[in-house]
Amino acid sequence: MVILLFGPPGSGKGTQACEIVGLTQITAISTGDLLREEMSAGTELGLRAKGIMEAGGLVSDEIVNQMITGRISQPDCRDGFLLDGYPRTVAQARFLDSLLERGGFQTPTVFHLDVPPDVVMGRITARVQCPVCHRIYNTLYQPPKTAGICDFDDGKLFTRGDDTPATVRARLKAYCDVTDPVLDYYRQSGATFHRVDGTQAAELVFEEIAGMLQSAMAIQQ
Numbered sequence: 089m090v091i092l093l094f095g096p097p098g099s100g101k102g103t104q105a106c107e108i109v110g111l112t113q114i115t116a117i118s119t120g121d122l123l124r125e126e127m128s129a130g131t132e133l134g135l136r137a138k139g140i141m142e143a144g145g146l147v148s149d150e151i152v153n154q155m156i157t158g159r160i161s162q163p164d165c166r167d168g169f170l171l172d173g174y175p176r177t178v179a180q181a182r183f184l185d186s187l188l189e190r191g192g193f194q195t196p197t198v199f200h201l202d203v204p205p206d207v208v209m210g211r212i213t214a215r216v217q218c219p220v221c222h223r224i225y226n227t228l229y230q231p232p233k234t235a236g237i238c239d240f241d242d243g244k245l246f247t248r249g250d251d252t253p254a255t256v257r258a259r260l261k262a263y264c265d266v267t268d269p270v271l272d273y274y275r276q277s278g279a280t281f282h283r284v285d286g287t288q289a290a291e292l293v294f295e296e297i298a299g300m301l302q303s304a305m306a307i308q309q
């Protein structure tokens with residue numbers, strides 16, 4: 089199974105990805121996390137991406153397509169995977185189609201987490217994340233049991249450098265201008281497309297997604 093998670097910054101893609109992995113056991117891949125790992129490691133790719141990400145822009149198709157090609161060729165993706173934050177341009181979507189076809193993967197199941205901009209701003213500015221397991225918390229809505237510490241591995245929670253109000257506004261603009269058309273691309277393709285009301289509590293969002301996935305998994309068995 090190949091799952092694609094769409095939605096504006098702060099719509100809950102990373103939060104839902106963790107839950108979907110628990111349900112399906114497939115590997116979750118976040119291009120944002122991969123880029124942040126490159127930045128932390130100080131690689132050439134990370135240095136090229138740093139300024140763009142800090143300004144809220146999109147990293148080039150060439151860089152992210154190359155990263156995804158390498159990542160989905162790993163053994164843990166053989167039976168399927170979930171992509172969080174990719175594809176983000178129509179060119180990336182076309183590139184992914186060709187990768188899936190070459191790899192003999194199924195047509196993707198697409199979830200669009202629909203959340204308006206005014207809601208995401210409040211969520212993002214209260215977000216903290218674990219550097220070890222990438223689990224996501226929110227100091228207002230989903231706080232860890234102990235402030236600043238991951239519930240699962242004691243990782244020291246951090247705030248992302250691109251979670252400032254000005255950068256979030258730029259990220260939202262990039263989403264509206266460039267990523268929205270990708271949703272039309274999938275609505276018109278042979279992919280299974282689901283819109284989910286992402287303004288509900290995270291548990292209810294997952295219940296809705298899980299219901300759809302369980303039906304899809306039952307059909308595939």
Ligand code: AP5
Pocket residue numbers: 095096097098099100101102103104118119120121123140141144145146147148149152172173174175176177180211212214215216224225226227229230259286287288289290291293
């Ligand atoms: P990326 O890391 O993908 O960021 P994003 O798409 O902006 O999304 P976020 O991670 O901010 O939000 P999310 O939807 O995962 O929400 P979360 O679950 O954390 O990309 C970062 C940058 O990398 C991009 O700007 C770009 O520069 C570059 N990049 C990445 N991929 C690229 C690509 N393909 N092409 C080009 N460039 C690329 O939730 C947010 C907060 O809300 C959390 O605190 C959470 O606890 C809380 N929350 C979640 N759900 C709920 C809920 N239902 N109710 C209340 N609170 C909730």
